[in-house]
Structures are given as C-alpha cells and as structure tokens.
Amino acid sequence: MFDSSPITRETVAALDQQDVLAPLRDNFDLPEGLLYFDGNSLGPLLHDSRERVAETLQQHWGRDLIQSWNRHGWIDLPRRVGAKIARLIGAQPDEVIVSDSTSVNLYKLLAAALELRPDRSVILSQPSQFPTDLYMAQGLAELRHPRPELRLAEGDNLLSALDSDVAVVSLSHVDFKTGERADLQRITQAAHKHGALVLWDLSHSAGAMDVGLAAADADLAVGCTYKFLNGGPGAPAYVYVARRLQDRAQSPLWGWFGHQDPFAFDTQYQPATGIDRFQCGTPPILSLVAVDAALNLFEQVELSQIRQKSVHLGNLLIALVEQQCPGFDLTLASPQDASIRGSQVSLRHPAGYQIMQALIERGVVGDFRAPDILRFGLTPLYQRFIDVWKAVEVLRDILEHRSWDQPEFERRGKVT
C-alpha cells in the first residue's frame, strides 16, 4: 500500500476521501475530538441503540410490562440476535444463540465437548490465551471426576501436542495481546484428524473480519458482543454449536430457558432441541436490544470491505510508527504480515503503561496490557485514516518530550 516515499498528511487525507465505509461513522455517537482506538475492548454507542433502548424502557417495559415478552418479541431476541451474528461468523442462523457471558459460555462448551468425547480427558490450550479462557477450563477440570488434564502448548508446539487423549482444543482466533490471527481452518482440520473438537473464542475477530466457521467445518465457538459488535458494556455473549453436534451437545447448566418447554414448568429438565438448550436463565433484554440495533449496521456492509479497511488502517499505523517514532524503544508486538494480523496493532515499550496514560490524557484512547503492551484497536465502521495520522503525531510528541515520565501517569486504575 505504501512505497518507500514518506507518508504525508495529504496522502492519508486522500485515503479517507476514497473510503467507501466513511459515511457509516455518522451512525455512531462519538465524542468530538476523541481518537478512539479501543473499539476492540468496548465499541461505541450507536444512535440507533440509544433510541431502541429508550423505546424499550419507555414504551415496552414502562407501558406494556410483562406483555412485552410476547408483544415485542423479547422471548425470541436471543435467537434473532444470534442469527444476525451467524452471518458475521459464517454460520447458519440456527447455530448461534445469545446468552450469558463469554466466560460462562466457555464453561458450557468445554463441558459439552468433554461429554462428546467421553473416552478422552485432555483440554488443549495455549498459555497466552485470554486468562478467563484458561480459568474456566481450570475450574471445570477441578470439578470433574476423573479430572481432565489442561495441557498447554504454544505456537507450533500446539499441533504436536495433539493426540488421541485430546477431547477439545480451546483457542482464541485472534490473540488479545499481540493481535496475531490463528489459522482457524488449518487448526480445526488438524484437530479433527486426531478426533478432537475445537472451541474457538471469536471475541477479537467477529465483526472485524470474515470468520468462516462453516467453511472450516468448525465445531464450537463463543464470543463477546461488546467489542467489535458494539453491543454495549456487559452485553451478553454468543454460543455457536455446529448443527451436526446440536442433538448430542449438552449444556452443563440446566437452566429453565434451555428447557424444551420452559412454560410447562416441568419438574424434570428436558433439553430443548437445537441451539436453544445453550440458554440458561432470563436474558438481559435491555442489553440485547442494544446489540440487536448495533448489528443492523453490519447488514449494510460486506465483511470483506471491513477487513480490507482494517488491514489498511493497520498497515498505515505500523508504517507511520516506523516513520515518525524511530529510536524510542518501541517495538511491534503484532505481526507485520497483515494476513496473520487481526484488527489491532500492539506495540511494546518498557514504559507502555505511562505512555498509554499520556496518550489517553491527550484524547488518544487505546489500552494497556501487562507487562508492556500498548494496544490500538482498528475499527473500520467509524475510524478515519486521519485518526491514525493524528494519533501517531501525538505518540511522537509524547515520546520526544518524555511527557509520559510523570508520577500521575504511574497511577493505575482498576481497569487498564
């Protein structure tokens, strides 16, 4: 995309002129002047989501109360929203349902996978996984008898750790720290060759690229809706179970919403057929309505357009950091090769935390991941190329003047 001549502000401004996704930014309520690079952690508010939530509060909850479950279709929201997500991850509409959090859904699907492979006892994962993915496996292993083994292997060693004891491989599609994208198809195939299932965590890929679950013959997946899907803080997560596994896969959490007929109030649990059995309790309607509204925007775009812009944003950010910030101890933690990079650029610096705090104070909002990673999320639905230019200008200024080197930037909030 860039030849060896220096990138100028004009070249970057021209990229925005040519950007077919540029008009979509108007759908978002973004604070004036803010350069937001944290949409991979918490997507921004859409005008439509605000309106839908307000209508749900005032008209539905406020006026129609309990009747809203039928009259306004609350009861079907987990399936309806699941179907919208299905399109984004390359699944069938009846293979995805929205329920609980990603953490809880990991637990459900790990347990289901162990039941589907009763003669096997290993959960294979990576030490670099998002911690909750490991914790849920550790907690599950502790409760089960006989105790499954949590086997950890990184990178190339992962595939060699596959054997006939592995029931399920649990992996992130895109690494939350480095942004490295795993080869979903190749790993799924390799696991299948050994008779193992794969559980993919799509938290950092859904909504930023085509995931292609069906094309990879994927088994199980989970993911967040509050990151690239812009569903709002704490919005419920989703569960994907391939159709071919649905009548055998069982949730370990036998809540009434997963019952075949919840309103029969039967004393004995009977799992619903299909993906519905992966619901547990009453869904959080206000959050679901916000997710539902936010997902409509994706109907207006092709995932390939989103991916293409994401790659360009990433290439630009990397090229500008190289051009503007040499000699400041910054190193690239993400792959240079866009084909194995997700939708973020991560940089390492020994003073990463302070630098990020200094950036945030100047209106460039990314985040920090211990021990030394500055993360910049790339979100093609609302980011502009000029935002990347401006952010790198601020970064250079902070590094040049060492303005990060102040006690106020060392204070850590509970959330980094």
Ligand SMILES: *Cc1c(COP(=O)(O)O)cnc(C)c1O
């Ligand atoms: C964000 C994220 C989570 C978060 O899980 P919650 O239960 O929603 O807190 C889990 N796994 C991965 C890979 C994530 O990126």
